[in-house]
Amino acid sequence: MSDYDYDLFVIGGGSGGVRAARIAATHGARVGIAEEYRYGGTCVIRGCVPKKLFVYASKFSEEFEDAEGFGWTVGERNFSWEKLVSAKDQEIARLEGVYRRNLDRTGVEMHDSRAVVVDEHTVRLLSTGQTISARYILIAVGASPNVDTSLPGVEHVITSNEAFHLSELPDSIVVAGGGYIAVEFAGIFNGLGVDTTLIYRGEEILRGFDMDLRKAVHEEMVKKGIKVVCGDVFSSIEKRDDGQLVGHTKGGKALHAGQIMFAIGRNPHTADLGLEAAGVEMDGIGAIKVDSQSRTNIPSIFAVGDVTNRANLTPVAIREGHAFADTVFGNKPWEVDHSLIATAVFSQPEVGTVGLTQEQALAKTGNLDIYKSSFRPMKHTLSGRDEKMLMKLIVDADTGKVLGVHVLGPDAGELAQVLGITLQMGATKADFDRTIAVHPTAAEELVTMREPTERIRA
Ligand SMILES: Cc1cc2nc3c(=O)[nH]c(=O)nc-3n(C[C@H](O)[C@H](O)[C@H](O)COP(=O)(O)OP(=O)(O)OC[C@H]3O[C@@H](n4cnc5c(N)ncnc54)[C@H](O)[C@@H]3O)c2cc1C
Numbered sequence: 001m002s003d004y005d006y007d008l009f010v011i012g013g014g015s016g017g018v019r020a021a022r023i024a025a026t027h028g029a030r031v032g033i034a035e036e037y038r039y040g041g042t043c044v045i046r047g048c049v050p051k052k053l054f055v056y057a058s059k060f061s062e063e064f065e066d067a068e069g070f071g072w073t074v075g076e077r078n079f080s081w082e083k084l085v086s087a088k089d090q091e092i093a094r095l096e097g098v099y100r101r102n103l104d105r106t107g108v109e110m111h112d113s114r115a116v117v118v119d120e121h122t123v124r125l126l127s128t129g130q131t132i133s134a135r136y137i138l139i140a141v142g143a144s145p146n147v148d149t150s151l152p153g154v155e156h157v158i159t160s161n162e163a164f165h166l167s168e169l170p171d172s173i174v175v176a177g178g179g180y181i182a183v184e185f186a187g188i189f190n191g192l193g194v195d196t197t198l199i200y201r202g203e204e205i206l207r208g209f210d211m212d213l214r215k216a217v218h219e220e221m222v223k224k225g226i227k228v229v230c231g232d233v234f235s236s237i238e239k240r241d242d243g244q245l246v247g248h249t250k251g252g253k254a255l256h257a258g259q260i261m262f263a264i265g266r267n268p269h270t271a272d273l274g275l276e277a278a279g280v281e282m283d284g285i286g287a288i289k290v291d292s293q294s295r296t297n298i299p300s301i302f303a304v305g306d307v308t309n310r311a312n313l314t315p316v317a318i319r320e321g322h323a324f325a326d327t328v329f330g331n332k333p334w335e336v337d338h339s340l341i342a343t344a345v346f347s348q349p350e351v352g353t354v355g356l357t358q359e360q361a362l363a364k365t366g367n368l369d370i371y372k373s374s375f376r377p378m379k380h381t382l383s384g385r386d387e388k389m390l391m392k393l394i395v396d397a398d399t400g401k402v403l404g405v406h407v408l409g410p411d412a413g414e415l416a417q418v419l420g421i422t423l424q425m426g427a428t429k430a431d432f433d434r435t436i437a438v439h440p441t442a443a444e445e446l447v448t449m450r451e452p453t454e455r456i457r458a
Contacts, residue, residue: 014041016305017140058191153237170258342420344413352416366458
């Protein structure tokens with residue numbers, strides 16, 4: 001391996017790249033990594049972590065209101081966006097430091113630069129022009145927010161990247177998109193007191209999730225005061241002299257707002273990365289094509305995380321990076337199972353989900369028992385809040401196997417983690433039934449739903 005500067009060179013210091021670099025180094029490999037922005041990547045710097053901190057911040061407005069039902073008198077409330085952003089920035093800086101220290105501790109050499117691929121064993125650092133050779137190259141450059149560049153006035157819109165650093169909170173915002181990032185940011189802004197509209201081109205938000213869940217999230221968002229417009233899309237964005245934006249839609253609406261945020265998807269960050277020259281195959285949106293061990297068509301080049309557009313989530317990128325490093329440098333080959341991934345949407349209320357949606361389950365088997373329960377969580381008996389919780393089990397009627405569990409309500413994301421273990425173990429409805437309830441919790445509903453609300457037979 002000594003013919004090369006490194007055994008492994010990783011491009012991208014995010015979730016997947018950092019994990020791969022550290023694990024490869026602990027297996028004895030000489031590892032270099034390049035990061036063009038900040039270590040920690042999207043998740044830490046401008047994704048999961050700051051987003052969740054903003055979700056916490058935005059929930060206090062309801063907590064203060066709910067407290068009154070429990071006898072509290074809450075005094076004057078003031079919110080400082082400036083303080084929130086500064087506290088968040090401090091925490092992100094701390095985490096970035098942790099990432100850097102951990103890389104350093106394992107002996108990974110960091111290059112604070114954009115890197116591009118020159119050929120199958122060479123990369124170039126753009127900050128210095130230096131070329132570096134490596135036996136293996138790992139592409140872990142993630143994805144970046146997609147905006148419709150052909151839209152007139154698109155230069156006036158922001159994406160999630162800018163939303164974390166706005167100099168002031170707008171009075172009103174329109175969020176374009178219907179995926180989890182759009183839904184989460186609509187909840188954040190609404191909770192912080194911003195007049196919020198969500199506009200989505202599809203018939204219902206949260207495509208890919210169970211339809212009952214999608215409808216329930218939509219309903220709860222509307223109850224909280226978010227205006228949800230489905231089946232429409234912007235045709236142009238106008239900036240008026242007073243700085244206000246007007247989003248004109250194909251359906252003839254004019255949506256006025258202080259800010260317009262696009263969260264309409266993310267594209268793999270592969271433009272100008274030198275991959276074409278190196279002969280690395282990509283698909284139509286620029287995602288790198290890989291096999292189950294994250295190998296590209298070039299034997300010395302691998303790719304993990306969002307850039308491969310498999311399941312674009314941090315824990316998945318981390319797993320893929322870990323599996324790559326164990327397989328190539330640790331003599332411990334293993335593959336990531338992408339078939340059952342528990343996940344959360346930090347909407348308000350929250351979504352936790354694992355396994356198949358009803359639609360997906362129906363495509364697999366014709367005989368399903370559906371158990372569905374919608375109820376008011378105990379807290380809201382006194383708070384008076386009109387908010388419903390939803391729990392849904394999708395069961396294979398022939399085998400009794402639980403194929404999917406979908407939860408909408410407080411802490412649903414926490415529940416999804418545990419439900420992920422049960423479904424991973426192949427739990428049946430009988431396993432749920434013989435589990436004694438934890439009382440009083442909302443989760444006990446999961447083990448007390450006796451009769452199917454719907455029996456679907458082929
Ligand atoms: C707003 C938002 C919220 C999210 N919330 C969640 C959540 O709650 N849960 C969850 O699981 N996932 C969430 N995600 C998704 C998650 O952030 C990604 O799936 C994850 O970060 C992917 O990791 P990665 O290693 O593939 O890429 P990234 O973490 O994006 O890392 C890629 C890194 O490569 C760097 N880079 C790019 N090109 C180059 C180059 N040529 N040279 C050097 N460096 C380069 C980038 O600067 C970046 O730091 C969220 C994403 C966003 C945007």
